[in-house]
Amino acid sequence: MDAVVKTVSVKLAQLRPTQMAVGYEEVGVKRAKWRALSAGEKLRFLASHPFPAVFGPDAQYFLIDGHHMALALLQEQVDLVSVRQIEDLSNLEANQFFLALRKRGLICSSGAPQTLSEMPRALQDLADDPFRSLTARLRRDCGCPKDHAPFAEFRWADFLRVHLKLDLHRSDPALAIKAAKKLIREAWCKDPCAGCRCMKEAAS
Template identity: 50%
Template structure:
């Protein structure tokens, strides 16, 4: 399934429970800085990978931050790139099949129960640890990990060692601690692309 489909952004269904609101805000700022022509080109060049599910609704499996940002900016239409068609399944079997096929993140912060994932992008919650991962990438220059759900793994690691209270009250110290945790866990063999050693 490679054909792109134009759909209403508000009709897309998420497959995650939360995003980093700080990352959403940065994407909104980036969008606002573009001209009308640039915005049109941007939308056309970034289709959302999606699975066709119950009631012929598209469930996006990536791009949740961007989707919410565009929705908040008043974008009506986007393109999706269908990757699978599970529309024959009922709601319960659909979510089970999504998990079996690796389209759902197994992170504890992204519960796979049907009722835990919101039905609309605008209902996505805020996960400050996803925002912390975004800050790490921007300040530390870590190359984006292409493996499935890498950002969830980073966020789950930080969630285990950094309390929400510390995250809110001591953002600079928290960022330094997060750098060291990620460096020791995910970057034991530093590459030329990664500046973790410089940031430590």
């Protein structure tokens, strides 16, 4: 197995996701940001933001992170992207490959597929998880930096899924984000980051 990291150019439509769902609302946010860039800025963004992926069975690249951005770019008709190949596991058969990803902590256990065949075969097959979008909105509204702990936003989404009704998120987004801030503040923000606006809102 080749553990050498290298960067290659890959057709975006050929990337295989390793998640079951993304937040479609968040994908829309990223599409809007992409459209606001100039042609030069778009080229620089693509050059400086390679997608991490594992080279797997059937000579396919399996996306490890950046599913929202990848789907947004695909919907914006982007053809080629840079991929940072973090490992070559192409010598493994499908079930062995899937187990290797799980062993390395590259697949979130939350709502995770149990076999490689259960994974979406293409980015456009990803389902919508509104709570992933709510989590992204919460992070932006609170002014908190991205939590780089493995699958942190999955845990936030699962936590909110238990405590908030989906109907509230759909019918009154403003009230949903207010309720989500309170929940996250009480359960997660025991030691808030310096830029956290949620704590300032609670104190005001």
